[in-house]
Amino acid sequence: MQLNNQNETTLEIKGLHLSLDGCDMLRDVNLTFESGKLYTLLGRTLAGKTTLLKLLTGLLEPTHGEIMLAGADFTKIPVWKRNIAMVYQQFINYPHLTVRENIEFPLRNRKDLTISDIQSRVQNVIGTVGLEGLDERKIQELSGGQQQRVALARSLVKQSNILLLDEPLVNLDYKLREQLREEFKLIFDRQAFKNSILIYTTTDPLEAMELSDKIVILHEGQVLQTDSPKAVFEKPSNTKVAEIISDPGMNFVSAEKKGECLLFGEAQVETPAHFKSLADGEYLIGVRPFDIKSVSSGIKTTIELSEISGSETFTHFTFSGQSMVMASEGVQNRKLGDEIYIEFDSSAFFAFFRSGELALSPFDGSG
DSSP, X not given: OOOOXXXXXXXXXXXXXXXXXXXXXXEEEEEEEEXXXXXXXXXXXXXSHHHHHHHHHTSSOOSEEEEEETTEEGGGSOGGGSOEEEEOSSOOOOTTSBHHHHHHGGGTTOTTSOHHHHHHHXXXXXXXXXXXXXXXXXXGGSOHHHHHHHHHHHHHTTOOSEEEEESTTTTSOHHHHHHHHHHHHHHHTSGGGTTOEEEEEESOHHHHHHHOSEEEEEETTEEEEXXXXXXXXXXXXXXXXXXXXXXXXXXXXXXXXXXXXXEETTEEEEOOGGGXXXXXXXXXXXXXXXXXXXXXXXXXXXXXXXXXXXXEEEEEEEETTEEEEEEEESOOOOOTTOEEEEEEOGGGOEEEOTTSBEEEOTTTTOO
């Protein structure tokens, strides 16, 4: 069976499990991927993202579970017939060939395509990825971003049912990643991909938020949540998802809701309006770093670490026995050991049960 790229299709993964050398790499994975949408597998290193892609390409076989494409058992299809294209972290290009020759390379032995068909496809994809005028250059004459576009174009020209992108921007510098992220979004929004399943892996939550139609949160081989970027950000299913979907991750601190007060050990904060319906009891309160502010008077704490990252400053401190991070716009000259006053935006508080599951979000009722 070899599928073409003419019709919409669905990829279903049911109860997928993979064990290698006695270690569970993937556990009970259930996912549905529909053509015409871009899905991002978001998770930290060793979450299982690349492992899942290897199962789809046939480089690994599942211990048990099903992978179904258009109703057919995908694991029974020989690797060479799976009609999958993949873009890797590394720029896998052929240095002795020109840009055009690199892109047309996967089509050279296609007996179902004429020379005219190949030329047309190559020219179209050169325009799609913004390589016009560079088609006769050798790879070593290109910038890092242009080399990655060549690798992407070589995958796109195959017109595959499934396009896998395994952290394709991770080896680029920050500015180039930002530029290509915007270009990728434009490329994948094109009509040409309406019948393709696009699966993109990353450890960068911003990348996932900007590119995705759906985000799949993976952690230690398990799927924790699958939803739109907005839904995952506003209503993370548990504390681990809340950590992964933000950078820096969400802060958590134990508190007791007692009537009109939230008690954090000796400190207390007035219960925010959206917590009124929350039953009294013990919770983990989640607050994102940008919802903590430095003020002239408030809760006094001591700086444990101050990091400047681009145009932002991350300040580490301890509150109620818990290490926390505050994110501030601009470069702040803060020193280790300095005392500062902080203030929480309690209207942005999340409440999680002690088990880690979401109890209440500040976005509840917002749709």
